[in-house]
Amino acid sequence: MSNMSKIAIASDHGGFELKNEIINYLKEKLYIYKDFGCFDSQPVDYPDYALKVGKAIVSNEYQLGILICGTGIGMSIAANKIKGIRAALCHDTFSARMAKEHNKSNILTMGGRVIGKGLAQEIVSVWLMAEFSRESRHIVRLQKVEDIYMNPVSN
Ligand code: RB5
Numbered sequence: 001m002s003n004m005s006k007i008a009i010a011s012d013h014g015g016f017e018l019k020n021e022i023i024n025y026l027k028e029k030l031y032i033y034k035d036f037g038c039f040d041s042q043p044v045d046y047p048d049y050a051l052k053v054g055k056a057i058v059s060n061e062y063q064l065g066i067l068i069c070g071t072g073i074g075m076s077i078a079a080n081k082i083k084g085i086r087a088a089l090c091h092d093t094f095s096a097r098m099a100k101e102h103n104k105s106n107i108l109t110m111g112g113r114v115i116g117k118g119l120a121q122e123i124v125s126v127w128l129m130a131e132f133s134r135e136s137r138h139i140v141r142l143q144k145v146e147d148i149y150m151n152p153v154s155n
Contacts, residue, residue: 001128008062010036010049014070018112025121050078058084065107072111079107096123100130
């Protein structure tokens with residue numbers, strides 16, 4: 001990531017504890033971030049938080065996002081409904097690196113009920129450091145993904 005990149009982070013109640021651990025990590029590493037909630041462990045709806053972070057990124061106020069729910073699945077599904085968002089659910093470091101190098105993901109999602117703090121911090125570290133490869137085959141594939149969005153498949 002570039003030195004100018006800012007990180008938007010959010011969770012629902014299922015990801016609240018892990019989000020706090022990730023925020024500690026971001027602070028320790030001096031990343032610039034904003035916590036978009038939730039701010040306690042009361043039940044909330046994950047799409048509300050996926051939308052907050054997704055909007056922050058498509059507006060380019062923030063360049064990368066981290067979304068954490070119980071499994072990471074709901075956040076991923078919701079965030080990927082937003083045009084311009086490429087959210088990747090990663091629970092291993094290889095996927096985290098590929099999600100940037102091949103898929104140019106701009107949001108990382110994880111499940112607070114799936115992985116522990118140590119692995120999650122490594123995944124975040126790898127994902128933040130990785131860069132899109134810019135190889136033409138990946139550019140072509142990303143354009144095809146974009147084309148699906150622009151020409152919705154009707155029922
Ligand atoms: C909340 O119980 C849970 O459903 C949510 O955190 C998430 O895992 C959804 O995908």
